[in-house]
Amino acid sequence: MGRTGSRGSRDGKRRRRREPSARPKKETTITTEHGELAIRPRQARRGDHEYTVWELQPGEINKLPRGAVQADVTVQNYGMGGPRLYYLDRATDCSTCGHTFVFNAREQKHWYETLGFYTDSVAKDCLACRRAIRHAKLRSNAYQAALDAVAADPKSGSAQLALAQAIYEQYEHDKRGSTARGIAAARSAARLGMSEGLLLEAHLQRLAERPGAEAHALARFLDEVEGASRFKVLRRAARRRLDELKK
Numbered sequence: 001m002g003r004t005g006s007r008g009s010r011d012g013k014r015r016r017r018r019e020p021s022a023r024p025k026k027e028t029t030i031t032t033e034h035g036e037l038a039i040r041p042r043q044a045r046r047g048d049h050e051y052t053v054w055e056l057q058p059g060e061i062n063k064l065p066r067g068a069v070q071a072d073v074t075v076q077n078y079g080m081g082g083p084r085l086y087y088l089d090r091a092t093d094c095s096t097c098g099h100t101f102v103f104n105a106r107e108q109k110h111w112y113e114t115l116g117f118y119t120d121s122v123a124k125d126c127l128a129c130r131r132a133i134r135h136a137k138l139r140s141n142a143y144q145a146a147l148d149a150v151a152a153d154p155k156s157g158s159a160q161l162a163l164a165q166a167i168y169e170q171y172e173h174d175k176r177g178s179t180a181r182g183i184a185a186a187r188s189a190a191r192l193g194m195s196e197g198l199l200l201e202a203h204l205q206r207l208a209e210r211p212g213a214e215a216h217a218l219a220r221f222l223d224e225v226e227g228a229s230r231f232k233v234l235r236r237a238a239r240r241r242l243d244e245l246k247k
């Protein structure tokens with residue numbers, strides 16, 4: 001998940017106003033780019049640790065620009081600069097695709113209070129890129145797990161099938177990996193009794209842009225699973241694709 005130290009001014013950061021020797025007052029104010037805001041101390045506890053943290057006085061949120069959301073400072077993980085007192089929509093350029101996106105106040109609240117990100121971190125990627133990065137990571141993990149499973153038991157048809165599937169997913173979505181390696185795993189799976197291996201081989205041959213080999217694998221799949229009711233849907237799709245290839 002993309003995050004980084006923040007740059008420039010941060011919304012809702014408390015700026016120290018207390019004189020060092022003074023005991024905490026009942027309330028005080030802070031100066032922000034949106035004017036003076038009243039804050040008050042609040043007791044918080046984490047594990048055995050009790051501490052005082054400052055929060056925005058109720059009602060002060062109305063002095064902020066539209067869409068501002070009150071923060072719960074007691075559930076944040078403080079980075080440098082301490083708690084965030086409120087959240088405001090902020091526009092940023094995505095570090096992956098470069099498009100300007102709004103890291104909105106509600107998302108920020110979720111980010112700092114539910115997901116537990118440090119208060120000095122900010123989203124550096126837009127939601128679509130963050131999602132894509134997360135999915136690519138999941139595919140990479142699935143590939144690693146499948147490799148391990150095949151290494152542990154190369155004679156397992158389902159492990160070979162899972163590896164072929166993982167390679168297919170990575171190649172299809174991330175343009176990573178080797179279709180040849182995937183095809184080898186798919187064929188091993190088919191030899192070990194997993195008919196779906198032939199279908200996966202066909203998918204991988206499609207990615208490798210070998211229509212002849214794809215059609216061959218599809219025909220073998222249809223041959224092998226003829227009449228098997230559990231392959232009804234896959235059979236129909238395979239037949240449709242085979243017809244396309246024959247055109």
Ligand SMILES: [Zn+2]
Binds near residue numbers: 096097126
């Ligand atoms: Zn993006």
